[in-house]
Amino acid sequence: MAPRVRFAPSPTGYLHVGGARTALFNYLYARRHGGRFLLRIEDTDVERSSADMVTGILDGLRWLGITWDEGPEVGGPHAPYFQSERLERYSAAADRLVASGHAYACYCAPERLRGEREAAEAKGEAWKYDRACLALTPERLAELRAEGAPHAIRFKVPEGTVSFNDAVHGPIAFEGATIEDFVIRRSDGYPTYHLSVVVDDAEMAITQVVRGDDHISNTPKHVLLFQALGAAVPEFAHVPLIVGTDKKRLSKRHGATSVLEYQKAGYLPDAMVNFLALLGWAPGDDREVMTREELIASFALEGISGGNAVFDTAKLDWMNGQYIAALDDAALLATVTPLLETAGLWPLAAGSADRSEAWLLTLLGLLKPRAKRLTDFLEQARPFLTDTVDYDTAAVEKHLSPAHTREQLAALIGALRGVEPFTEPGVEAAVRGTAEALGIKAGALIHPTRVGIIGKTTSPGIFESIVLLGRERTIARLEHAQSFSAVGA
RNA sequence: GCCGGUAUCGUCUAGGGGUUAGGACACGUGGUUCUCAGCCACGGGACCGGGGUUCGAAUCCCCGUACCGGUACCA
Secondary structure (H helix, E strand, O other), rough: OOEEEEEOOOOOOEHHHHHHHHHHHHHEEEEEEOEEEEEEEOOOOOOOOOOHHEEEEHOOOOOHOOOOEEEOOOEOOOOOEEHHHHHHHHHHHHHHHOOOOOOOEEEEOHHHHHHHHHHHHHOOOOOOOOOOOHHHOHHHHHHHHHHHHOEEEOOOOOOOOOEEEEOOOEEEEEEHHOOOOOEEEEEOOOEEEEHHHHHHHOOOOOOEEEEEEEHHHHHHHHHHHHHHOOOOOOOOOOOOEEOOOOOOOOOOHHHHOOOHHHHHOOOOOOOHHHHHHHHHHHHHHHOOOOOHHHHHHHHOHHEEEEOOEEEOHHHHHHHHHHHHOOHHHHHHHHHHHHHHHHHOOOOOOOHOOOOOOOHHHHHHHHHHHOOOOHHHHHHHHHHHHHHOOOOOOOHHHHHHHOOOOHHHHHHHHHHHHHOOOOHHHHHHHHHHHHHHHHHOOOHHHHHHHHHHOOOOOOOOOOOHHHHHHHHHHHHHHHHHHHOOOOOOO
8 A cells, every 4th residue: 555644734833944854754755655745734723823824834845845745735635634624524523432432521620620730730740630520420411511511522541551663763652541531622622633633644544654753742642542533543653853952942042943044045955855854864874965866765764763863054054065066057047046136136237248148157157166055156246246346344454455566456457458368368377477577476466456356355266257357347446456555665 | 740752973874792883064184276165185083871691782681861852622
């Protein structure tokens, strides 16, 4: 039987990296085994859920290229895929469980229970629902029912051990005695998470539940529910959490947590996918940079490690740099040009017709090995795409202010005027020749030149940069740069 | 407190009764060089602690410890 897995986010927040990785693992598993990957929106908490969050989650998944076979927008045989549209099913299931003796109505006032719980906690004691309503006499029950008294429905947790074999952790067992009779339907008629997730996983014929580690302790409840409902219990795989450098659950405190923020920050979706896949999972050999196809071909739940994983931005940056370096010309142009356009750096103003797309590609090619994130292109391309140069004060102070730079730059300007054609070898010869004539090292001339035309001390190779900028612009900038030089000497 | 999970370089991990405990990121050094990046080479760096089983334990068992998660009419 082809596996059926699902990602079931609650739209109470954006898609964070932890959720994205859980979705990715489900997706990889489905693709690996020719199964189906469903997306189900768990929006039973109407207060905290919102349509915007649903959109954000869908956009996040789409950006990462994690496509779903059934779910919102694509539909499927088990539609609807929004739990808010499936409420009758949960309610009916709760009724069935009451009828079969697996659950019972609870009329206890939530305030009373909360009070007792807090009192017990204050004394450092464990507290569990006392089953007061299970002890109600039939007469009293009939009375309450006749009054239409509000009530929740609780699952009657049986005695004995509940165990399951987790694909990541191996066998896990819980004693029924440690699990309280949990609510499955609230007094307002809405299901709790436990009920809705099990009813849907059963109805949607989910075969593997791959979800966060934080659900391990809910799992015995779910196993019990599947059994009481007469449904097949799926296999479970609890994947460890992604945490910050302080080992705590990832939160805003640690920086960006939404996958869409990573898009904005200049990360490529394939790099993100590759990085996320390796957080808590390894193929078993030394491969790290892997295509989506390789990821799919190698993925196995058993390869997921048991401990939490620290989200290491430095490695993400490296990974992203790998993917940027691998971009071919067409892809480079297609991914970077829109960013330049948004920043108003491209296309150039009317008077700059000498800068073609081929010219831009040359520039991007020079910048490519220097970029870790797409946003790096923006900053580094700026001096080549704008008419005015932003001069770094410290760089000017160090390389342009000395009195002798004025004459050195003057000499270089003169030499550049004579370069024909204005290509790299010619420019290089001019620069080196000028330095020699001045009796200084090439580097001593190159540094002020770089600051003069770029505005700062770092850039691609100086000869490529000069050629890219063109003779006129280079000379104009060098002339302007002379004004920083102290008069005299 | 109770229940559950986890523990290999700073980080992600491979491995696993006998290995020089492997790789990657980060870090350091050197090389290339006009800077930065890149690239290349080299280097430092780990099996949580204590018992046990065994000829031999990082690996298996037990006990601790630490960390994480759960402990709701949230999901």
